[in-house]
Amino acid sequence: MSFFFEVLVAGLLSGVMYALVALGFVLIFKASGVFNFAQGAMVFFAAATYAGLQQEHHLAAWIALPLALAAMVVLGLAIERVVLRPLVNQPQITLFMATIGLAFFIEGMSQMFWGSTPRGLSVGVEDQPFQWLSDRYNVNVSQFDVFAAVISGILVVLLALFFQRTRIGRALRAVADDHQAALSVGIPLQYIWAIVWAVAGFVALVAGLLWGARNGVGFSLTFTALKALPVLILGGFESIPGAIVGGLIIGASEKIAEVYLGPHVGGGIEGWFAYVIALAFLLVRPEGLFGERHIDRV
């Protein structure tokens, strides 16, 4: 039983990190209807920049962190200004293709700046079990996982408050609902989009640091970020609570499947099991757990 508990907790904790990446997608999708395929590349770029600044330029964490943050905010703003703003009013598929192109560009750029050899990254908390938990209850829970979950959790709560309680957050939801009406009351769309992309850059940085510290900073971070896809399918593309719950479900079920189902089918199912859950779910509830239903009443 304590083993099951261990697996479940580990799954839930990694689920919080999935939720964090998913949030980056949700933010942009909500405000501009763009599925930002480049979100994964942004996560990679953020982690590579932070690790590169520390290791190549020997900067202390407290200098590297704000610099990496600045880089991500500038990147977000630049994407909005240079790529998406000129494409406004174009069909969604065009915007989607643009973000695919962007993904490769950002990946190339981060390899140009920081090289292509994978690096380690430390945030000062090790992937060690809490000693007292192991001693007293014989349960192993990783300190790093808890740390990452707490950071992600705080960020998620802050974002939710930002969306729900602030003037800009409200404007952002208004833009998500109806561009024209938002314009008609004087909400400048471009200003809102710029904010959203900057925030998405920030979210990508936090996700990049946490995932980078867990799995190392390498090209594969991009694919880790795409784990957010099943989370989004489960939670709905426009819902913050959906991203959180979706992340928890995916995280927990993939770990449990890996441990209990994996041995019977030869193992290694953690990589794709999430997509199976998502697909099955898609058939039952295409709008996601918390997806916003379209309100058609006049």
Add this chain to the structure above:
Amino acid sequence: MSRALSSPNVAPAQAAARPALAVNNVEVIYDHVILVLKGVSLEVAEGGIVALLGANGAGKTTTLKAISNLLGAERGEVTKGSIEFRGERVDRLTPNDLVRRGVCQVMEGRHCFAHLTVEENLLTGAFTRRDSRADIAGSLEKVYHYFPRLKQRRASQAGYTSGGEQQMTAIGRALMARPSMILLDEPSMGLAPQIVDEIFGIVGDLNGRERVSFLLAEQNTMVALRYAQYGYILENGRVVMDGAASELADNEDVKEFYLGLSTAGRRSFRDVKHYRRRKRWLA
């Protein structure tokens, strides 16, 4: 052409009577090729209610959007003419600038933010304001005073309220910007007659007590002329008739054509002898 109009050396008497909003010979083209407005001119006096009438497709919405600069999002463009608000050219401003100057549009079909609550909808209207929370709360109370129904529904998602409540929300939302002029597009559309009366009654109140001017696009000619002081009739992208509301309401051709008070089949104003175009000389 239009420069003559805005020249500073107008006689003092004229300057005093200068309208709040002046649309001069505006031409609008959609998608670079579709000519929709063919030289529309109209004026709204400070504190007035002006009706912009005409059948479906006449160009009422296009006229309002040309004024509020919302055409861009529809791939439309003002290609000729000028629009002045309080003596200043406003046809190259962003909608945001225009709202700050006090002109706010309530779009046809209400366009409430469906997933926001009624109160959140109202608050989005205050986006451009830089004054204190207390002032904004004060405005909110004022909107609730004019629309008591909205106060009851404040916590409901706007998408689940009735058509009348959505229209009230849309007007209330515009009021939150503290506009001096509201461009109101077909408020009666799809609403039961008694709700229409209720809403127009409130529009009249807002005009009388808050001194908000209205440019009111309507297909519901009868109701619009009851509340407006002046009216323009638009057909096929041109103003084909204008006059005091009472005159228009009594005009035989208006009655026949727009109020359906005649047994004759629907004809175009082109066939009617009173047809004239105003400000032709400007073109």
